[in-house]
Amino acid sequence: MLIILWLIQDLLTVFTGGGMQIPGLFMLGIVFKLLFNDGSDDGSIWAIWAAFSGGILWDIRWIGIPGFFSLGYVVVVLIVIQVWGLIPPQGRESGTGLIVFLLLEASQLIPPAIPVLVLGGSTGWNYFLMQQVYSLPAILLTMYIYVQKLKSINL
Helix, strand or coil: CHHHHHHHHHHHHHHCCCCCCCCCHHHHHHHHHHHCCCCCCCCCHHHHHHHHHHHHHHHHHHHCCCCHHHHHHHHHHHHHHHHHHHCCCCCCCCCCHHHHHHHHHHHHHHHHHHHHHHHCCHHHHHHHHHHHHHHHHHHHHHHHHHHHHHHHHHC
């Protein structure tokens, strides 16, 4: 699933000519899978490697300088693992809508912010802000799918 999301994200970027920032579908997929993780450390190693690999491929494909997005992706995964691990399993089933939204938003906020902060420039900030606007529907859709899957598990 993650490979398909990465390819869709890449194809959408190609179709827009790189002029429009596409939401980080790949990272939304990783965070979504982590939200259903059992909380064991062994169950999270795949996410770190997947984030690192997907970030390196994205950097090589679009940025040209390996490390920007891979660093952001791995930081997001570590934040999600840490924050989600602090919540007891009983608390994950109800009342975590805001936390889920913040974790999904972090997946869209942190990776594109790193190149903008390091390289700077007013054009980078414009792309960054537009990417945040375009990512909101993807975040809300991911939250909806999360709630539906959570309901189906609890039935």
